[in-house]
Each structure stands twice: as structure tokens, then as C-alpha cells.
Amino acid sequence: MAGQNQKWQNLLRENGYRLTDARRAVIDVIANTDRVLKPIEVYEIAKEAYPRLGLVTVYRTLEKLEELDLILRVHQEADCQAFVPAWEGHKHLLLCTRCGRYEYFEGENLEAFFKDIGRKTGYSIEDHWMQLFGTCAVCSQENL
Amino acid sequence: MAGQNQKWQNLLRENGYRLTDARRAVIDVIANTDRVLKPIEVYEIAKEAYPRLGLVTVYRTLEKLEELDLILRVHQEADCQAFVPAWEGHKHLLLCTRCGRYEYFEGENLEAFFKDIGRKTGYSIEDHWMQLFGTCAVCSQENL
């Protein structure tokens, strides 16, 4: 997962966006996080490396990263504006409700199931969201 | 799905809440909707039947209905504050991205799958969300 920074920076440039210090700082944070992060959290962490960063820029950078499918917006009970690095082709997430850690998981066999639902309901299925919530091994440990 | 009003009203009372005209108006709307509704939409519709309704009361009533598991919060790309009547035991939703219509669907065999994910990742799974998005039969029809 580490070292995505360079790849992301290249992708931004290839898509006609400029590479600025502000963007680099935001990317450093979100590309390598092992926890779900809210914009304000990205801001606070990135600000340490690049103090004149503005929150607005964080919002705008996240917007572009999402547009390029480099990050994924995570919906949770309490808030729906948190992000994790995206994994190509997979949007099945497992989240720790205590610490925000995340894991991606595979679900190939689900496609057939979804198709079947579509047939039964008369809907043409275009997208799906699947998320599991639980307590990660580390947090379970701490709670003994 | 129709005629849930009375049941909901009883449940509110059984749980120590008072039955007011404002609450009845809100319940009439959300208990019988066939579309996902945002608080402001509930407000606007319910206001027709009970003009002195305040938006704040809609928020507060929805909060109580959610607490009693009578309605379910629906998360979508654009907003995460929309509700549908809940179906006991099932939180698997299929949503029309055009008109907001919804269908519940069953997924018994998923439990084993979820358990397996938990075992592989070391997480103890506590909850899951599954939603499908698509175009319903009516909207597909209209779009010919």
C-alpha cells in the first residue's frame, strides 16, 4: 500500500492537473493511511508537513482524487465523508468501528447474486455497496 | 406496506412517547412512502396535512422512529440522510437512482460468507450494509 504517492502524482499530472506542494501533502496522508480519514483529519495531519495548507484545498484535492478513483468515500453510521485509498475493482470494505482500520475483501460470487436480484425485481442493477463493520484484531486485543 | 400507521403509533406510545398531531403527520408520510425521503421532503409533504408543522419536529420524530427501528437511514452517493420504512430483520436494499423507489431483498446465504471474512481477517463482524443501485422498471420504461 505504501509508495502509492508517486503513482498518484503521475496520474494527477497525466490528467492535466498540476502537482503542488499542497496536493503532495494531501496525497502523502491519504494514499498511505491505514485508517478511514475525514477531510478535517486529512487537513490536520497534512498541515504538519505543510503548515500553510488550507482546508478548502483538502476538499478540492480529495474531490479530484475521488474523480480519478484513487480514493473511495466511506459511509458510516455517524458520517459519510471519510475516505480510504481505493483498491482497483473492489469496493467491498470491512471497517473497524473502534479505530477506523479497514480491509478490502473479495466477493466474486456476489455478481451472480446481484444479477438474480435484478431479474426478480425488474431493476437493472448498476452499482452495489457492501460494507462490513466489526472490531479489528488489535482493538479486540486492547479490550480484554 | 400500507396501514402501518396504527402499529407505529402504538409502538411510540408503548415506548413512553406521546402521540401528537405533528407526529401523526410525519408517520403518515414516512410509514407509507414508496420512495426514499429526506427530512426536508418529509416536512414538505407532511406540512400539507398539518401546516403548522416545524422542520425541527420532523428531525426529532425521525430520530425516534429510527431509534425504534421503524425506519432505516439510507446512504447514497449524494446524501446520507434519507429514510425508508424498515423491514424487520432485513437491511438489504435496492434503490432506483432515478426516482428513489426501493425494494428489500433477502440474502440469507450471506451470513456464512460474512463469517468467513471475519475469520480470515481477524475481525469480529458486528454489522453489515448491503445496497444495490439501479434503475427501476418504471424509470427504464420512461426512458425509451
Added chain:
DNA sequence: TTCAATGCAAATATTTTGCAATTCG
């Protein structure tokens, strides 16, 4: 009669927009 509930107005919180100054390429 009593206390929960209401609804207004005000306070918060969050996200977006306008714009002059800055910086990348």
C-alpha cells in the same frame, strides 16, 4: 395538572464559492 413535545429563532457544523495573490509548467 404536569411534563413531554412543539416550533421559533439562534447557534453549530459542514461544505461550497468568490476572488485576489501565488505558483506550476
Added chain:
DNA sequence: CGAATTGCAAAATATTTGCATTGAA
């Protein structure tokens, strides 16, 4: 240099809270 980007301040949204009044039980 020229255009994209920044970040401030202000605006727009969405949701919550305080409080005097109303109304259900």
C-alpha cells in the same frame, strides 16, 4: 508568461440546541 491553484473570508446548507408556549395523558 499564462493559466491553474491556493487560501482567506464569506456564503450557502444542513442539523442541533435553548427556551417559552402548547397540549397529551
